Amino acid sequence: MRSAPRRDRRADGGYVTAESAIVVPALVLLLGMLLWALGAVGAQTRCGDAARAGARAAARGEDPDAVTGVARAVAPDGARIRVAREGELYRVSVEATTPGPGPLAVPVSADAVAHAEPE
Numbered sequence: 001m002r003s004a005p006r007r008d009r010r011a012d013g014g015y016v017t018a019e020s021a022i023v024v025p026a027l028v029l030l031l032g033m034l035l036w037a038l039g040a041v042g043a044q045t046r047c048g049d050a051a052r053a054g055a056r057a058a059a060r061g062e063d064p065d066a067v068t069g070v071a072r073a074v075a076p077d078g079a080r081i082r083v084a085r086e087g088e089l090y091r092v093s094v095e096a097t098t099p100g101p102g103p104l105a106v107p108v109s110a111d112a113v114a115h116a117e118p119e
Contacts, residue, residue: 040098043076044108047094050075051112058083058090059114067092088116 054071062070064083071081071092079096095109 036098036100036104039100040106040108043096043098044110046074046076047079047096047108047110048112050079050081051092051094051110054081054083054092054094055090055112055114058085058092059117061117085116090114090116 050071050073053074054067057070058064058067067083067090068081071083071094072079075081075094076096079094082091082093084091084093091111091113093109093111095107097105097107099105
């Protein structure tokens with residue numbers, strides 16, 4: 001009975017190191033990209049929530065400072081908030097930038113409109 005040929009383990013010694021040197025940085029980069037995307041989605045969601053909360057407050061007849069305060073409480077840090085009345089509608093716009101350096105700081109925004117409630 002013949003035994004299977006034996007492989008020389010010393011010949012494979014550097015392959016694992018070389019593969020790890022390529023795969024580990026790629027995985028770290030992928031993780032960083034996923035975390036950035038999660039931050040961007042979070043900032044966009046907070047802008048939308050802030051715009052809706054501000055529009056509801058404006059529709060209830062709150063003064064403009066209170067409307068801005070309500071929206072700012074929900075909005076991401078450093079967000080720009082605009083409140084405008086267009087006939088019977090209140091429009092609240094919230095603009096912010098995603099967290100990240102340089103080109104990763106992407107602007108996100110959201111608008112919400114609410115009909116003014118009767119007084």
